[in-house]
Amino acid sequence: MSGSLCVNMSTGMKMKCDSQEYASMQSSLAVQHILLTVLMVTGFLCTKTIYDKIRRRHARITVVVIGAGPVGLTAVVVAARSGRVARVVLYEEVCRNALVNKQHQIAFDAKTVAFLQKLGVDFDNMEGCWDKSCFFTRIGIFQEYLLSVIYRLSVPVDIRLGCKFGQESIKETENMPGRCLIVACDGANGQAVRLLGLSDEFEQHSCNAYGAVAALERMDQPQVPLPERRVQNLHFDLAAYGSDVVEVDGHQGFSLKIFGSSRNRYMSLVIPKSESPLVKTLRVVLDRSMMRNIFLKCFNTYKSATDNTISDSLALKHMKFSPRLFEIKLLQRVETVTYYQESDTFVIIEGESARCYNIQTGLDVNVGLNGLMVLSTFISNITLARSEHAINKALMFKSKQSEQLCKEIVQNGLHNYMLSN
Ligand SMILES: Cc1cc2nc3c(=O)[nH]c(=O)nc-3n(C[C@H](O)[C@H](O)[C@H](O)COP(=O)(O)OP(=O)(O)OC[C@H]3O[C@@H](n4cnc5c(N)ncnc54)[C@H](O)[C@@H]3O)c2cc1C
Incomplete structure (x- = not known):
């Protein structure tokens, strides 16, 4: 009878066993080994997942x-x-x-x-x-x-x-x-x-529009928040300033916004970029009285009923404004x-x-x-x-x-x- 020397792993005793027994013992050892490895890997993964979860939950x-x-x-x-x-x-x-x-x-x-x-x-x-x-x-x-x-x-x-x-x-x-x-x-x-x-x-992005702003501080007024007022499609007649610009020429007119508190009043005029004669004139001609008058007339015409009108002398002394139209840009860092x-x-x-x-x-x-x-x-x-x-x-x-x-x-x-x- 062919046989081989086996070692009992638990007792360490050497004994004779046949090759069939030997093979089955080997395979059961391999299974044990695999199970142990799977157990260890699973344990490791579970611990890691729990640790990661705790770390994620508490990360600050x-x-x-x-x-x-x-x-x-x-x-x-x-x-x-x-x-x-x-x-x-x-x-x-x-x-x-x-x-x-x-x-x-x-x-x-x-x-x-x-x-x-x-x-x-x-x-x-x-x-x-x-x-x-x-x-x-x-x-x-x-x-x-x-x-x-x-x-x-x-x-x-x-x-x-x-x-x-x-x-x-x-x-x-x-x-x-x-x-x-x-x-x-x-x-x-x-x-x-x-x-x-x-x-x-900063990168400058053109907004494809021109604009101008005006600001007026009226110290005699209380500081009360007010809603804005918007008016669209305004055209201006510049004949009084020696300009022969013809008024309505098919181009979209200006958008006006009056905003700010009752004490600090602001106005913005915006028009999409165009080469209309009116826009060209307001971009090129530097005439402070022309711009002041545009803002003054805009304010007094489109202000809310409760707003005080601006007098010529107040505008002259206290109104700050852009002297001509400039290109509107968004500045992005x-x-x-x-x-x-x-x-x-x-x-x-x-x-x-x-x-x-x-x-x-x-x-x-x-x-x-x-x-x-x-x-x-x-x-x-x-x-x-x-x-x-x-x-x-x-x-x-x-x-x-x-x-x-x-x-x-x-x-x-x-x-x-x-x-x-
Ligand atoms: C005159 C005026 C009128 C406006 N009107 C309007 C309006 O009608 N409607 C509207 O929506 N917006 C309006 N705005 C714009 C609006 O105020 C701003 O969009 C807004 O304040 C921007 O907020 P911010 O927090 O980015 O900057 P800010 O309000 O300028 O705040 C920046 C803060 O940082 C502080 N600071 C700077 N450097 C340091 C430092 N090194 N260490 C510590 N602190 C520092 C400054 O003291 C300041 O308090 C107006 C602005 C102005 C100036």
């Missing part, structure tokens, strides 16, 4: 916001409500009083109103007025309201009013533990973005998002620091706030991004959104804000 970042303008304050609320932020630090160079006493008006369109309402902004508890689904208020009132919301947030917010974001703040941010996002909302004249090392270059690997810090730019018109349309705060509509998603993406690929994907997402926004504003912004009723 710190958000630093520069600027407590309407955009910066909204960014704080979005960040705190994203569920992904452990702490927010807010830098604002001016003190609280200066902030809440800012006088000029801001106007929210229906889309922005809906966005802010979702964040908990209760417009019915804010001084201001509604007109055609838009809400008009004083900038200081909105900022004061948002500050009161921020004080009640469950996420800790370190509010540093009267504290300019400078070199020291950059060092402090770099030393913060964990991943950090800096949201720069330092306005059209802010310098923080340059300090952070982002390019100061070339670099609006970046990542610094050494300090694990993301930087994005929002509000007027990222994009703004070279004309006032009375709905400009919306252009600034638009970028925040994906901020929560972006925060979530960067909080969870571990690999280089995931980080790049998050950066691409934000930068594409910025480009898309810019395209939409160039295509539809002026039309929605000025050229239609």
Whole structure:
């Protein structure tokens, strides 16, 4: 009888067994081995999945916001409500009083109103007025309201009013533990973005329109938010200025908007680009009295019944205006998002620091706030991004959104804000 020497694994005893028995023992050992391996792999995968789930659930970042303008304050609320932020630090160079006493008006369109309402902004508890689904208020009132919301947030917010974001703040941010996002909302004249090392270059997008603006401060009037007034298809007769421009020549006329509070009245005149004689004259001829008169007549003809007329002498002394038509452009910062690997810090730019018109349309705060509509998603993406690929994907997402926004504003912004009723 052929046989072989087997070793009993449990006892270590050598014994003789036939080849059939030997083969079956070998195969059962192999099965045991496979089962053990499967068990270990499954265990590892389960532990990893649970660990990843816990890590994802608890992953948090710190958000630093520069600027407590309407955009910066909204960014704080979005960040705190994203569920992904452990702490927010807010830098604002001016003190609280200066902030809440800012006088000029801001106007929210229906889309922005809906966005802010979702964040908990209760417009019915804010001084201001509604007109055609838009809400008009004083900038200081909105900022004061948002500050009161921020004080009640469950996420800790370190509010540093009267504290300019400078070199020291950059060092402090770099030393913060964990991943950090800096949201720069330092306005059209802010310098923080340059300090952070982002390019100061702006791309200029023509909006295919010409425009002019006028502003008048009437110190004797109270600071009451007022709805805007829009008038379409205006033509002007310039014969009194020695111009032989024939009036209605088939081209679309000017769109006029009167907006601002009862104290700070603004007017914008916009016309789609054309080579009509009227447009050419108003673009080329520099005649201050002609422009002043156009704005004066526009205001007195189309103001609301409750608005006081502007006298010639008031316009002469106190009205500031563009001396001729200029091309309307949207200025878009070339670099609006970046990542610094050494300090694990993301930087994005929002509000007027990222994009703004070279004309006032009375709905400009919306252009600034638009970028925040994906901020929560972006925060979530960067909080969870571990690999280089995931980080790049998050950066691409934000930068594409910025480009898309810019395209939409160039295509539809002026039309929605000025050229239609
Ligand atoms: C005269 C005027 C009239 C306007 N009228 C209207 C209107 O009728 N309707 C409308 O919708 N919009 C209007 N706007 C536009 C509107 O005010 C802006 O769109 C809006 O304020 C932009 O918000 P923001 O937060 O991007 O910038 P800002 O409001 O400019 O806020 C930027 C903030 O950053 C702070 N800051 C800057 N640098 C630093 C730093 N290094 N550290 C810390 N803080 C810093 C500044 O102090 C400021 O508080 C008007 C603007 C002006 C100037």
